[in-house]
Amino acid sequence: MTEKRSYRKLESTKELQRVMTRYYGLSNYFRYWGKPLGRKLAWVTSGAPVELLRVFNIHPVYPEQYGAICGSRKVSGELCQVAEAQGYNQDLCSYARAHIGSILRPDLAPMKGLPKPDLLVACTNICGTVLKWYEALARILEVPLIVIDTPYLPGEVTPQAKAYVLRQLEAAVEELERLTGVSFSEKKLDAIADKSRQVTTIWREIK
DSSP: OOOOOOOOOOOOOHHHHHHHHHHHHHHHHHHHHHHHOOOOOEEEEEESSSHHHHTOOEEEEHHHHHHHHHHHTOHHHHHHHHHTTTTTTTSHHHHHHHHHHHHGGGGGGGGGGGGOOOOEETTSSOOSHHHHHHHHHHHHHTEEEEEEOOOOOOSOOHHHHHHHHHHHHHHHHHHHHHHOOOOOOHHHHHHHHHHHHHHHHHHHOOO
16 A cells, blocks of 8 residues: 655745736636737747747746646546547647647636637747647637747757847747737847846756
């Protein structure tokens, strides 16, 4: 018989729960008030440059994270079956299948699914699945998709790789300006990126 272990909760657990509840509450707010207020919502991969989206007042939501929520609520299996019934192979990532299932059957999904996005942003620095996953989402939802393709670098970042990604980011800025009607502000990006650097520094200290 396996011994049941007890774990002492971290003091930060309650605060994290509060933050996440607020985040998903804000995300759900966009379901009803995003369009009337002219605020865009984007579904993004976990490695997407959200700092850039914040410059354009776009609220990012993470389907991968939502896939984990589906798992914790024990509804992933049923949602995956919904996606599989539409031809999505069982070999695909369960997060992707569960999320696609939540779009097709929101009545089975936590929070009735995520609020519909105005655009999608995928960055290929996470895994090979996200590109095809987000292409499928773009077809299902009929919304624009911005892809940032990042080259695999086993060593130092090369000038060629920097230039390659920079060109894509510049193209993304043009597309975001077109979609939102908001002009890019380098000053605003610097302020947002500085906050990200602070958070990253704290995270490294914790690790």
